[in-house]
Amino acid sequence: MQIPVINASGHPLPEYQTAHAAGLDLRAHLEEPVTLAPLERALIPTGLSLEIPVGYEAQVRPRSGLAVKHGIGIVNSPGTIDADYRGEVRVLLVNLSNEPFVVRDGERIAQLVVARHETITWEPVETLSETQRGTGGYGSTGVG
Numbered sequence: 001m002q003i004p005v006i007n008a009s010g011h012p013l014p015e016y017q018t019a020h021a022a023g024l025d026l027r028a029h030l031e032e033p034v035t036l037a038p039l040e041r042a043l044i045p046t047g048l049s050l051e052i053p054v055g056y057e058a059q060v061r062p063r064s065g066l067a068v069k070h071g072i073g074i075v076n077s078p079g080t081i082d083a084d085y086r087g088e089v090r091v092l093l094v095n096l097s098n099e100p101f102v103v104r105d106g107e108r109i110a111q112l113v114v115a116r117h118e119t120i121t122w123e124p125v126e127t128l129s130e131t132q133r134g135t136g137g138y139g140s141t142g143v144g
Ligand SMILES: O=c1ccn([C@H]2C[C@H](O)[C@@H](COP(=O)(O)OP(=O)(O)OP(=O)(O)O)O2)c(=O)[nH]1
Pocket: 060, 076, 078, 079, 080, 081, 082, 083, 085, 088, 089, 090, 091, 092
């Protein structure tokens, strides 16, 4: 699938790092480095604007390497980029470590996964079909 993209970042377009990777690495587009204090969050621009086809979305997901090495997560993970959004893609990073973390221009801060989704309509009813699980959840089958 081809996705129209405006790239104002000055960096190469996001790439799959391996042949069958699901995510395309997103890079920070920053004039100055941004320092995230412990528990601080910041909306980091990418310089990219997309035209996702109708029936698809793009998810902004954390990078596990940044998470395990530096405690960097995404507050609204996964962020949702709608097909009708024409603004810049931004990443809401959060520093979940005890140390400050510096985000620099060009750094790979997140990954973008393009996925199909359904557009549904509701069918209001009074009862739902019976199942083995019923209303059980949150460990109803046992924990561990
Ligand atoms: O991590 C994200 C999440 C969202 N967006 C952009 C694309 C998305 O289409 C738009 C709106 O996002 P969302 O629907 O999550 O925001 P909302 O809080 O529900 O606001 P709105 O009322 O604008 O829908 O913001 C990003 O750039 N990065």
